[in-house]
Amino acid sequence: MEIYNQMNKTKFILSFGIMLSLILTSCGGGSGQGGGTKNFTSRTGWKPNDSKGWMFTGKKEKEKAWVGMVHVEGGSFTMGQVKTDVMRDWNNTPRRMQVRSFYMGDAEVTNFDYRLYLTWMTYVFPPNNEENRIINEGILPDTLVWGNKLSRNDIFVDEYLRNPSFDYYPVVGVSWLQADRYCDWLTDRANEKAMMDKGYISDDLYLNPDINIGSNHFNTERFQQTPNEVFEGANVIDTARILKNVKVKNPNPRINYRASMNSNLVTKFRLPTEAEWEYAALALPADREYNQYEGKDIAGYNLRKEKGRGRGDFMANFKQGRGDYSGIGGWGNDGSAITNDVKKFPANPFGLYGMLGNVAEWTADVYRPIIDDEANDFNYYRGNIYTKRIENGQGGFEVYEENDLVYDTLDSGQLLARGLPGQYKREVIEDARDYRDGDYRSSLEMAVTDKDPNATNQSMYNSPVKDFTVSDDGRVVLKKDTEKRTSDIDNSMRVVKGGSWKDDIYWLDPGQRRYMSEGTGAAWVGFRVAQDYTGNEEMGSKRKKRGL
Numbered sequence: 269m270e271i272y273n274q275m276n277k278t279k280f281i282l283s284f285g286i287m288l289s290l291i292l293t294s295c296g297g298g299s300g301q302g303g304g305t306k307n308f309t310s311r312t313g314w315k316p317n318d319s320k321g322w323m324f325t326g327k328k329e330k331e332k333a334w335v336g337m338v339h340v341e342g343g344s345f346t347m348g349q350v351k352t353d354v355m356r357d358w359n360n361t362p363r364r365m366q367v368r369s370f371y372m373g374d375a376e377v378t379n380f381d382y383r384l385y386l387t388w389m390t391y392v393f394p395p396n397n398e399e400n401r402i403i404n405e406g407i408l409p410d411t412l413v414w415g416n417k418l419s420r421n422d423i424f425v426d427e428y429l430r431n432p433s434f435d436y437y438p439v440v441g442v443s444w445l446q447a448d449r450y451c452d453w454l455t456d457r458a459n460e461k462a463m464m465d466k467g468y469i470s471d472d473l474y475l476n477p478d479i480n481i482g483s484n485h486f487n488t489e490r491f492q493q494t495p496n497e498v499f500e501g502a503n504v505i506d507t508a509r510i511l512k513n514v515k516v517k518n519p520n521p522r523i524n525y526r527a528s529m530n531s532n533l534v535t536k537f538r539l540p541t542e543a544e545w546e547y548a549a550l551a552l553p554a555d556r557e558y559n560q561y562e563g564k565d566i567a568g569y570n571l572r573k574e575k576g577r578g579r580g581d582f583m584a585n586f587k588q589g590r591g592d593y594s595g596i597g598g599w600g601n602d603g604s605a606i607t608n609d610v611k612k613f614p615a616n617p618f619g620l621y622g623m624l625g626n627v628a629e630w631t632a633d634v635y636r637p638i639i640d641d642e643a644n645d646f647n648y649y650r651g652n653i654y655t656k657r658i659e660n661g662q663g664g665f666e667v668y669e670e671n672d673l674v675y676d677t678l679d680s681g682q683l684l685a686r687g688l689p690g691q692y693k694r695e696v697i698e699d700a701r702d703y704r705d706g707d708y709r710s711s712l713e714m715a716v717t718d719k720d721p722n723a724t725n726q727s728m729y730n731s732p733v734k735d736f737t738v739s740d741d742g743r744v745v746l747k748k749d750t751e752k753r754t755s756d757i758d759n760s761m762r763v764v765k766g767g768s769w770k771d772d773i774y775w776l777d778p779g780q781r782r783y784m785s786e787g788t789g790a791a792w793v794g795f796r797v798a799q800d801y802t803g804n805e806e807m808g809s810k811r812k813k814r815g816l
Contacts, residue, residue, distance in 0.1 A: 322520075325531060331803040333371055334458060334534055338619045339801065340548050342369040347546055347639070347648075349779035360781050363641040365648055367547045369803075372540055373796035375610035375621040376438035376629065377450070379429055382409065385453055391474075392485050393688075399671055406675070406684040407449065409441035413791040424606065424791075437607045438627045438794035443678050444539075444762045444786035447630050447795040449685075451537040454797060458534040460486040468529050482670060483690030490692065492530055494664070539632040540798035541649040542763045542781065549623040549766065549778035551616045571624075571773075583613050584625035585769050586776055593769065606791075607769050624776050627794035628768045634701045635761040635783035643704050651701055651762075655694040666693040677736050679788040681744035701759040705729075731758035734787075760786045768792035 314321045333339050348362040386407065395401040414424035428434050429441075442450070463486075464471040473479045473486070540548070571583055585604040587593050594605045604612070604626075611621045634651040641648065657665040668674075668687045675683040687693065707729050732749035739745050764782045767775035770792040774780070784790065 331801070334799070336374055337371040337797075337799060338374045340370055340372050340544075340618050340620075342367045342547075343552075345547055345550065345552055347543055347779070349777065359637040360639075360779055363639060364645060365543050365547075365641065366646045367543050368647050369801040370540070370544055371535070371799040371801055372544070372548050372618075372620060373798065374615070374619060376627060376794040376796045377442075377447075378436050378610055379439045380435040382439040382442070382450070383429070385450055388453070388457070392481060399673065402675070402683050403673075403685050403688070406678075406682050407446055408682070409439060409446070410443070410678075410680050410682075410789045411441055412680075413441040413789050436609045436611070438610055438622070440607065440627060440791050440794050441789040442793075442795065443680075443684075443789045444630050444784075445676055445678060445684055446789070447539060450795075451539060451797055454537045455534065456486055456488050458537070459488045459491070462532060462534050463491075463529065466529075466532050468532075483667070483688075485688075485690060487691055488533065488536075490667070490690070492533070495529070535799045535802065537797045537799055539630055539795060541647070542631045542633040542765060543648045544798060545629065545631050545765045546778045548618055548620055549616070551618050551620075551623075584767075584776065585612070586625040586767050587770060587772050589772070604769060607794075623766065623778070625767050625771075626769060628764050628766045628771070628775070628782070628792055630793060630795040631763045631765050633763040634759055635757060635763045635781075636705045637757070638706065640704050650703075650705075652698075652703075653696060653701065654698045655696050658693045658695050667691060668693060677734075677744060677787070679734075679746055679785055681736070681746065683744065699759075702729075729757045730754040731756055731761075734760070757783070762786045764793055 309315050310323070314323055316323055316325045344364065344366045346362050347365040348360040386404070389404050389407060393400040393403050395404045409429055411425050411429055414421040414428065428437070429439070460469075460473070463469045464473075469486075470476070479485075582588070585608050588595065594603055607626055610626065612626075613621070613624075615621045616623055632651055633649060636650060639648060639650075660666045668689050668691050670689045673689070674686045676686055678684055730753055732753050733751070735747045735749070736744050737747050761783045762785075764784050765780070766778065767773070767780075775782075784793065
């Protein structure tokens with residue numbers, strides 16, 4: 269009887285296990301989050317990369333951060349200031365926001381990083397003609413930002429960008445527009461290297477005298493669309509390696525297998541949004557208990573060193589007080605009279621260096637005093653400009669040709685190329701920078717009248733109009749606007765986050781926000797890059813009670 273009961277018990281356990289597995293399978297509990305996507309078959313009946321089919325996707329590897337980038341797992345947090353607003357700005361009141369996962373540069377872009385950019389430009393666009401000279405001069409940082417009529421800073425004007433002693437200090441004097449162009453360039457160089465590493469394109473491009481000169485250089489967007497056009501038919505794309513990657517033994521000559529290369533391209537680099545920057549600087553997941561944050565202090569940071577010979581020294585680079593940037597000689601508080609090495613102090617819990625002090629940083633957002641969380645509380649960003657490529661009427665798209673470039677004018681008078689020769693031209697479909705920002709163009713009156721949409725007399729943002737003129741010596745100079753204005757705010761003002769070597773401790777609070785014209789630079793403002801994350805939003809199983 270006991271054996272019989274034991275057999276029934278075993279049968280019950282087996283039956284229950286089979287039923288449970290069936291339930292889990294029907295609920296999508298197979299391998300992978302999609303419920304068995306490893307063995308995916310299209311509803312057409314074809315499997316990807318079937319040698320007899322037409323659908324070739326390439327081999328997609330597990331997503332990982334590009335060199336120098338850190339994965340920041342997204343989440344919900346309270347964005348804005350939660351302490352006394354001593355500046356009386358009233359422009360960063362607390363609001364709940366959700367930020368999706370993203371990648372962020374582990375440190376600010378350094379002088380060394382930026383000089384690589386300058387060097388590549390002079391190699392590909394040698395300044396031996398007027399257009400190339402303008403291209404190269406347009407991306408130069410404004411070293412005169414170090415100037416002060418009552419301070420002797422000549423050494424920084426002359427040496428800060430070029431001297432190897434400052435190699436790993438953050439680059440400054442770079443305008444928002446220049447930083448944005450740098451991100452475009454970095455995207456192309458990273459993808460160029462990724463394609464070389466995969467063997468898709470020749471790794472001796474820069475040894476080939478017919479490649480990478482002028483418009484004939486690697487461009488990610490054109491490479492995605494028409495790989496052959498990137499190098500004007502030069503034999504640098506290894507088709508055999510592509511076929512090997514998609515596991516095709518007998519290729520169909522009618523199929524363009526090169527589309528599979530896109531699965532290995534690096535995600536576009538960009539400036540972080542204000543919400544992303546603030547979330548990354550707070551690093552709140554390091555100071556939580558289960559699914560609640562324990563507070564909104566700067567988690568994981570201690571502004572003073574607790575042990576060792578330097579006990580009591582500051583662990584961030586900021587101004588301690590009037591006339592005190594580093595402490596007294598022989599006993600410096602932070603050892604930095606101006607900027608310093610981007611990795612001098614420990615990283616925050618996300619692995620990001622310099623989120624406190626050293627330099628404030630550009631973000632992608634257009635500045636407005638109010639963040640409209642009623643319109644959107646997910647991945648908030650003000651600054652969207654929707655564009656599309658311009659068709660050339662021949663089945664392709666228009667590109668910038670040499671001697672046919674368009675320039676933006678920086679506040680310093682520099683001309684910055686909007687696109688390099690060989691890059692696609694784009695036209696604006698919609699400019700959403702002033703969407704729901706309280707000005708006349710966003711009002712109900714605008715929607716029901718035929719008034720001029722560009723009228724400024726009814727706008728709450730009656731900002732100065734930028735007008736440039738050419739001086740007698742040939743320099744481009746910004747004219748002073750003599751009209752009566754009520755505000756500095758317009759669509760060219762960008763959000764600056766964080767404190768710097770020149771700021772007191774108040775500005776180290778990640779909730780603070782300032783703004784500056786996108787066409788100007790400053791000795792206290794740098795930038796770092798970010799990327800979108802396309803993998804699984806949740807990193808895995810729940811972490812420990814505290815810590816990451």
